[in-house]
Each structure stands twice: as structure tokens, then as C-alpha cells.
Amino acid sequence: MSLPWLxxxxxxxxxxxxxxxxxxxxxxxxxYGGARHLALAGDLSAEKRTWPSPFxxxxxxxxxxxxxxxxxxxxxxxxxxxxxxxxxxxxxxxALTVLPSLSxxxxxxxxMSWPLQDCECLSVHxxxxxxxxxxxxxxxxxxxxxxxxxxxxxxxxLLADEGYGRTRMTAxxxxxxxxxxxxxxxxxxxxxxxxxxxxxxxxxIADPGTRLRARVPGLSDDVFRHDGKMTKQDIRAVTLAxxxxxxxxxxxxxxxxxxxxxxxxxxxxxxxxxIGLEPHAERRAMAAENAIALGVPHLELxxxxxxxxxxxxxxxxxxxxxxxxTAPGVVETSLEALPAGGRLxxxxxxxxxxxxxxxxxxxxGGVLKKLSVHRASPVGGLxxxxxxxxxxxxxxxxx
Numbered sequence: 001m002s003l004p005w006l007x008x009x010x011x012x013x014x015x016x017x018x019x020x021x022x023x024x025x026x027x028x029x030x031x032y033g034g035a036r037h038l039a040l041a042g043d044l045s046a047e048k049r050t051w052p053s054p055f056x057x058x059x060x061x062x063x064x065x066x067x068x069x070x071x072x073x074x075x076x077x078x079x080x081x082x083x084x085x086x087x088x089x090x091x092x093x094x095a096l097t098v099l100p101s102l103s104x105x106x107x108x109x110x111x112m113s114w115p116l117q118d119c120e121c122l123s124v125h126x127x128x129x130x131x132x133x134x135x136x137x138x139x140x141x142x143x144x145x146x147x148x149x150x151x152x153x154x155x156x157x158l159l160a161d162e163g164y165g166r167t168r169m170t171a172x173x174x175x176x177x178x179x180x181x182x183x184x185x186x187x188x189x190x191x192x193x194x195x196x197x198x199x200x201x202x203x204x205i206a207d208p209g210t211r212l213r214a215r216v217p218g219l220s221d222d223v224f225r226h227d228g229k230m231t232k233q234d235i236r237a238v239t240l241a242x243x244x245x246x247x248x249x250x251x252x253x254x255x256x257x258x259x260x261x262x263x264x265x266x267x268x269x270x271x272x273x274x275i276g277l278e279p280h281a282e283r284r285a286m287a288a289e290n291a292i293a294l295g296v297p298h299l300e301l302x303x304x305x306x307x308x309x310x311x312x313x314x315x316x317x318x319x320x321x322x323x324x325x326t327a328p329g330v331v332e333t334s335l336e337a338l339p340a341g342g343r344l345x346x347x348x349x350x351x352x353x354x355x356x357x358x359x360x361x362x363x364x365g366g367v368l369k370k371l372s373v374h375r376a377s378p379v380g381g382l383x384x385x386x387x388x389x390x391x392x393x394x395x396x397x398x399x
Contacts, residue, residue, distance in 0.1 A: 003027075006062070006091060007071045008078040010101030013177030013197075015040040018099035024071050032058070033073030036197075041073055059090050066095075077103035081123040081145055105143050107175040108199040111182065112141075119143050129154045134267050134295025136164055137212060140204040148196045155200060156190035163210030168203040175199060213294070217241070217264040223294065225286045226258035231322055231347065234373045235391050236260055242345045242367075242395040243318045245269045252316040252337070253277065254306045254330065255323020259287030259299060262320075266296035275300045275316075277309045307333035315339060321346035325353040331360050338398045348392045357394040366396030 009025065010018040011033075017025070025031060028046040031038070038048050052058050062070065077100040078084035084098060109116040120135055123145040132155065135142060144155070152171050159167045165188030173181045173195040183192040206212075213219060218237035224230060231239060239261060243251065245268040253262040256276030266272050276299060278284045284301045291299035302309060306321075307329045319334040325348055334344055344366075348354045361368040370392055374385040 003069070004095050004097045005066050005069060006087070006095050007069075007097040007099065008084050008087065009071055009073050009099050010076050010078055011037055011040055011073050012076070012101050013040075013174050013180070015042065016101070016176075017041070018101040020099045021101075024097070024099060027069050028071035029068040030065060031071045031073065037073035037075070046071070059086075062087075062091075075104065076101050076107075080105065080121075081125065102176070104145060104175060104199045108143050108172050108201055111172055111175070112170065112201050114141050114143075114201070124151060124155075128292075128297045129158055130292050130297045131295055132158055133162060133293065134213075134215065136162055136204055136295075137214075138204065138206040138210075140202070142202040142204060144200040144202065146198060146200050149194050149198075152190060152192065152194050152198075152200060155202070156187040159187035159202075159204075163207045164204055165207055166205040168205065170201040170203075171198045172201060173198040215267045217268055219260075219264060219294070224258050224260050224263075224290050225293075226260070226290075227283065227286070229283075230258050230260050232373070232388065235347065235371055235393075236264060238371060238393070239320065239345055239347060240264050240268060242393070243320060243343055245272055245318070247271050248273075249317040250274070250314060252310065252313065252319045252334070254310075254319065254321045254334070256287055256301065257283050257322060259290050259301070261322060262287070262299055263291055263294050263296055265318075265320075266291075266299060267294065273298070273300070275302060275313060277302050277304045277306055279303060279305050306330045310334070310337065313337075316342065318343040318345070320344075325356045331356065335364065335396075335398065340398055342398045343395065344398070345393065345395045348394075349389050354392045357392055360396075361394055364396055366394055368392070368394050 007024040009021040025044055031044055031046045032049050035050050074082050079098055080103045105121045109119055119141045121143045125145045125147050159165060167187045169187055170182055170184045171194040174197055183194055185192055217240035218233055221233050245265045247269045248271040251265045251274040253274055253276040256262055256278040259276055262274040262276045265274050287301055291297055306324055310333055315337055324330055346357055348357050370390055372390040373388045376383050377386045
């Protein structure tokens, strides 16, 4: 049986290769890596190539090397926020051999004496630091891959802005190498100079009075910027329960408004994706602001309406219709797009939209229900109930 043509080799800051790494480099015709990786690996008989710019060009080049033995050097574990995740999307699993070294997360956890299973491991390397906003809660222990020497200052500013300025930050530089160093301080008065190559450890501490933003759906309405037309807190929680977000799932949010449902979907599970259709520019702007503020800047917003705006979109796992129900074909087009087991949830507050949901229920089945919320408020010197506008909800799991 022939060996796979492409081998990913983990390498530490001390130049130590993953088990089997020396053999992989010895039989390689071409070795790819960053300049630092190639220098750490020492003398090689193979042709050395550094990553091209733009980086994406390397995939087409690798396609032309399938008849040769190619090794790729990567820091630590190539499959943990490393190049491996990109390569497995382009090449078949049987084409690859992966030889991992200790990851930055493992090394950082050991230096901090933190059980790794109790930590959340995140990457803001080449990604918005705002992603961190959705991961914050009192007592969290976060390990971050970073983009450079400016990341700790950006993280410190974000933590202070979110009400976690007392968080203990530790920058762990050049883990496992001769230049290993650690710098610690609180977020609110962070002033450390840090090397570009580091991992950041955060022992998250809330300031007095900081409001917790749970990832369980049902955030308070006042955390969103909106114009009054939004899926309110209690209805939103029920809606997300019916949509059933799960890791890696994609939501179509039709009539996204200020983005509240799509944002809660993205916060509820890891690797979720959401595409919001919203024809009003002001609401798209509000949705984009809300997504950044609540830690999900990857919300995709389109200037479009359904059903025409659904053409060509990636097939969803769930669809929420919060607006535009009376447009012909919206329900049918959404149902056709869903795979077996996909969920469709639609909310209506007008009689016209309610009639559409009744017809859909009679045709397709599912669950039709009326949701009503009353909130206590002063009535003179006493207290009484004031009803919010009732919502009719139709939900269906596609057979």
C-alpha cells in the first residue's frame, strides 16, 4: 500500500518534530512551511518552499504535486486551528498523513496548571477579536491563539468594555522554546509588551454589577439596538427552541430586522452560521452592529427579500421567517430548500400573516400555536398585567 503523498508534520518552538516527523521529511521531495518552521527544522534534502502570498495560491500548486512526496511543517497540532483544517477541505482524507506535536493550548494549560478540559480554546488569529464577546462569563478560563503583539491590548480593551476589566491576563511567549517568557496583568491596566508569537490565557473575572449575557437564547431586548420591530425576548426564546441550533448548522433568517434571532442562533452553538435577508439598509446596519457587540461578527447580511433572494444560497438546516410572510412562495420555497430533518419556524403578528400560517398548517401539518406574554406594570398605586402583542407561531420539522 502506497503512502499518502501529503504529510502534515507538527513542530515545536524547540525544533522538536512530531513522532515520525524525521522520516516524513527524509522521504519528502518538497517541504512547505513558514520561514520560522523551515529554519527550526534544520538541514533538509528536499526542496524548501515558503508559503505564497496570497496564501490561497498554494492549494492549486499542491494539486500539481500529487505525484511527489510533500511535507508541510506547522506549529504544534496542524488540525487544531491549523493549516490541516484547510487542507482536509481540499484533499481527500486518504491523501493525508497527520503527525501532531503538542498544541499551543496543551502547552499553555500546562504552564497555567489549568485542566485543559475546563478551558475554552479559541482563535483570534486572522479573525475579529470581537468573537471573544460571546465567550465571556464569570470564572471562564480562555486560551487564545492570537494574531500578533497588538492582540493583548485589543483583548484588554474589549474585556474592560464588556465589564471584565479585572480579568487576569497572561501572555505566554514562544512556548517550549529558548525564548519562552510570560507576562501577566489585569485587563483594565494592561501595559505589557509582548512578542508576536504568543498564546493568551484569560482568567475571566467580572466587575461588580456586570450583566451576564448567557448563550442560552432569550437575551434582554435592551442589549439589541432596534427600531421597535424585533422578535421580543420571550418569543425569541421559544423561537430558538423550535429552530434547534446545533454546532455547524446554517440558519436562513428571512426578514432579519435587527438580527436578534440570527444572533442568538450564532451564540447558541459552536461553528453555527447564519444568513439574514433584510431589504432595509438601516436595519441591516443595526443587525451588523448588534452582531459585533454580541460576539458574532460573522453574521452574513444580504440586501434581499424572499423568495427571490434565496436563489443560490447554501442549503440551510433551519429557516426562520420573521417578515415577508405574505409574499407569494416564501413558505414553499423555504420548505423545498430544507433537507430531511430541517426546521422551519414562522412568526406572525398580523391577521394577514396569520392566515398564511393557518393555510401552511392545514397543508403541511406541524405545530400551530398562539404565544401571549403579559408583564406586570404600575396601575395607579397598584400593579396590573399589560399584554404584549400576541404572536402566532407555526413550526415544522421536515419529514
